[in-house]
Amino acid sequence: MRRFVMKGNICYSNDNKELCVIENGYVVSEDGICQGVYEQLPEKYQMIPCYDYTDRLIIPGFTDLHVHAPQYSFRGLGMDLELLDWLNTHTFVEEAKYQELAYAEKAYDIFADDMRKSATTRACVFGTIHNEATLLLMEKLEEAGIKGFVGKVNMDRNSPDYLCEASAAQSAKDTEEWIKASKQFENIRPILTPRFIPTCTDELMEELSDLQKKYDLPMQSHLSENFGEIAWVQELCPDTSFYGEAYNKYGMFGNDCKTIMAHCVHSTEDEIKMMKDQGVFIAHCPESNTNLSSGVAPIRKYLDMGMKIGLGSDVAAGSTLSMFTAMSMAIQCSKLRWRLSDQELKPLNIEEVFYLATRGGGEFFGKVGTFEKGYEFDAVVLDDSSLRHPQELIVKERLERMIYLADDRNVVAKFVNGKSVPRDKDGDETAIFGGNQ
Ligand code: GUN
Ligand code: FE
Numbered sequence: 504m505r506r507f508v509m510k511g512n513i514c515y516s517n518d519n520k521e522l523c524v525i526e527n528g529y530v531v532s533e534d535g536i537c538q539g540v541y542e543q544l545p546e547k548y549q550m551i552p553c554y555d556y557t558d559r560l561i562i563p564g565f566t567d568l569h570v571h572a573p574q575y576s577f578r579g580l581g582m583d584l585e586l587l588d589w590l591n592t593h594t595f596v597e598e599a600k601y602q603e604l605a606y607a608e609k610a611y612d613i614f615a616d617d618m619r620k621s622a623t624t625r626a627c628v629f630g631t632i633h634n635e636a637t638l639l640l641m642e643k644l645e646e647a648g649i650k651g652f653v654g655k656v657n658m659d660r661n662s663p664d665y666l667c668e669a670s671a672a673q674s675a676k677d678t679e680e681w682i683k684a685s686k687q688f689e690n691i692r693p694i695l696t697p698r699f700i701p702t703c704t705d706e707l708m709e710e711l712s713d714l715q716k717k718y719d720l721p722m723q724s725h726l727s728e729n730f731g732e733i734a735w736v737q738e739l740c741p742d743t744s745f746y747g748e749a750y751n752k753y754g755m756f757g758n759d760c761k762t763i764m765a766h767c768v769h770s771t772e773d774e775i776k777m778m779k780d781q782g783v784f785i786a787h788c789p790e791s792n793t794n795l796s797s798g799v800a801p802i803r804k805y806l807d808m809g810m811k812i813g814l815g816s817d818v819a820a821g822s823t824l825s826m827f828t829a830m831s832m833a834i835q836c837s838k839l840r841w842r843l844s845d846q847e848l849k850p851l852n853i854e855e856v857f858y859l860a861t862r863g864g865g866e867f868f869g870k871v872g873t874f875e876k877g878y879e880f881d882a883v884v885l886d887d888s889s890l891r892h893p894q895e896l897i898v899k900e901r902l903e904r905m906i907y908l909a910d911d912r913n914v915v916a917k918f919v920n921g922k923s924v925p926r927d928k929d930g931d932e933t934a935i936f937g938g939n940q
Pocket of ligand 2: 569
């Protein structure tokens, strides 16, 4: 049995309204599972090893519910277009390069290394259409110590020749081979990833639906992100009355198929109802929606309706892997939405975005994203001493400042499912201070 205690200022969400703060408290991990948070350490835990992070902030790790690994190499570039032009001009050109394993090796090394250093402990990641490169990505993320899902992307229409699978049958055959090959990984699991309806034929969706049932896999895709995209889906699928139906037709929209849909900026009432009824997870990607001028999703409404929702970086439409940025931008975008288009929906607050980045997105992985007893023990330790301040701040204010001001350099330790993740590839596990070992 591997047991340890962590001591510090512990912050976690009870729900999307309540942030719990225990000043210089204790949180206990046993075989990767949280045993609870304490103001005073119970007698039975007093002799177990202790990581003493007195006065630092201890938070659950963040979940990035939507990120494209191959796009990390052009983040911060080409932000002058809307979705469909951006895909054709920049994205597909870059993703085609991953056919070359040597390129994938270099690019995914950088991506995995930066993921390792980040405050993210869980992620749902898009690869490219290429099996070999996607397996390499899975290997590197496994090495980087995070837990997550990675998808080999499917696209067999409306894509340039250099990034278009030969047929639905070929795409399905490659996908099945990749699913089988990915069994070698422990913490990184496969997720079906039809890119979005415009790039997937009906035959391909049928094939993927069969694979979904055969292997009981989750799926991830994009939904109602941009007006041009939505109009195009309506043309391509005249038998549907809203975009989500085009996934639902194939049984890949929640219910028995665990589903993440990125964006949902312009979802209709019928689409929202179906997502709610069928338990579809929404990945809210505020920076991406800003950069591609997509719009601002009505997150307050989704939260009030009790929908399943988390945050995504959506690199490279989002420029950074930082979930701190995703949180602060979720607040900022909600304010602009409130001011400019809909006074009914009040802006988001700190409690809500912290919930979205931890517990909200973590729910896709089961009991993940908080320090309640029985949850998987994912934790990040933040040192905010570099953010100098002339007076004492309370812990909640310090967390609030981290949300707006922190980056990787504030992360001093990270634990995933009870295991310490060294900051550097060949680094040592975090040393245990104090306690009896
Ligand atoms: N829709 C289809 N592909 C993509 C992508 O790569 N990024 C974003 N933001 N939307 C998409
Ligand atoms: Fe995306």
